[in-house]
Amino acid sequence: MKNFALIGAAGYIAPRHMRAIQDTGNRLSVAYDINDSVGIIDSISPQSEFFTEFERFHEHAWQLRRDPGRALHYVSVCSPNYLHHAHIAAGLRLGADVICEKPLVPTPSLIDELERVEQETGRRVYNILQLRHHEAILALREKTRAAPADRKFDVELTYITSRGKWYAESWKGDPRKSFGVATNIGVHFYDMLHFIFGSLQRNVVHYSGTEKAAGYLEYERARVRWFLSIDANDLPPEVKGKKPTFRRIDIDGQLLEFSEGFTDLHTTSYREILAGRGYGLADARHCIETVDVIRTAKATSGEGNEMHPMAWNLR
Structure with missing residues (x-):
């Protein structure tokens, strides 16, 4: 069982990621969104920690690294498009692989930058191309x-x-x-x-x-x-x-x-990534x-x- 974090938990596409995490037999450990309309978590993963401030989310995720059984394996990014690059980089630097919605980033130069962060961290970025x-x-x-x-x-x-x-x-x-x-x-x-x-x-x-x-x-x-x-x-x-x-x-x-x-393509994508x-x-x-x-x-x-x-x- 892998431990997941979800950034952008109140967004339109987030429930598909929550279900994909559940359907592949893994655990949504922590979720973050600036909005608190995330009641759908109750039907999928009510035990998940939830934060509305990125600093508190990041500190919690960082502390999880101290416990091998709770450390994050993956960070899923469903935030607004313009935040993808920053959230992907943060996830990689937390020691996790990152699964991001499309569009991954707006420009090829930002893909180059993420390749550098991959090399620095030894972790990988995956794009949902369902x-x-x-x-x-x-x-x-x-x-x-x-x-x-x-x-x-x-x-x-x-x-x-x-x-x-x-x-x-x-x-x-x-x-x-x-x-x-x-x-x-x-x-x-x-x-x-x-x-x-x-x-x-x-x-x-x-x-x-x-x-x-x-x-x-x-x-x-x-x-x-x-x-x-x-x-x-x-x-x-x-x-x-x-x-x-x-x-x-x-x-x-x-x-x-x-x-x-289209219903199960996110779950298929997760299975392929895993x-x-x-x-x-x-x-x-x-x-x-x-x-x-x-x-x-x-x-x-x-x-x-x-x-x-x-x-x-x-x-």
């Missing part, structure tokens, strides 16, 4: 690998996950903290595309705003038109008013269905490089066959 464990994604990857080496697939990615007015008031609506909509809701899709279709060769941004973004990516094995949005007005008529999210990937005109099968097969800094670098370019690039009008259909009205 789509790499999805059965439909794994099947498509095998299909791509079996295709002729010179074949490039034509892909259209559309992801609309509507958010209410609260979003703009939260840290997620502040690009200094979330790093923008493409990074915050899109980074795992860019990792998925790289995982399936190989290295990125071209990255063009057609539109970048506070609520949506669109562009074109060309990989070794695919040409991808993409559109991401948190605006409910972008939902197609058949979904609007019925579901808050629309997720679609067309590959050479065929729909990739992967709307289901078995020594987790995805580390080198695995996360490609998607971080991708979103770094998207976030800093100047939007440009593209060629007709490179633009996502929903991007035309944004020009």
Whole structure:
């Protein structure tokens, strides 16, 4: 049984990490969040220590090192995006391996810095890249690998996950903290595309705003038109008013269905990490490089066959 700490225990994604810790037979020893709305801990790990001040959490975690039976093995990071780097580094320096939500960090230079901290501490960082464990994604990857080496697939990615007015008031609506909509809701899709279709060769941004973004990516094995949005007005008529999210990937005109099968992917990710097969800094670098370019690039009008259909009205 491994001892875990959880940073960001009141966040949206934290319960999946709590359940993954429980489902893999391990112990959530201590949790931290500046907010105290963490009652879900009662149904998962009521014996866990909890702190709302990082200094007290850190001191408690440091003292646990004195007892080999209580010392932390892992620190799971679910805090706001802009705090990931600091919390990862703190976890490593506590003598634990770190499991972090995506986006790991905003820039490749911060991955370089975390590699230095790994070397200094002898511990490792793992990124939750759960789509790499999805059965439909794994099947498509095998299909791509079996295709002729010179074949490039034509892909259209559309992801609309509507958010209410609260979003703009939260840290997620502040690009200094979330790093923008493409990074915050899109980074795992860019990792998925790289995982399936190989290295990125071209990255063009057609539109970048506070609520949506669109562009074109060309990989070794695919040409991808993409559109991401948190605006409910972008939902197609058949979904609007019925579901808050629309997720679609067309590959050479065929729909990739992967709307289901997400429930247990965090637990799968934890099992792989605990078995020594987790995805580390080198695995996360490609998607971080991708979103770094998207976030800093100047939007440009593209060629007709490179633009996502929903991007035309944004020009």
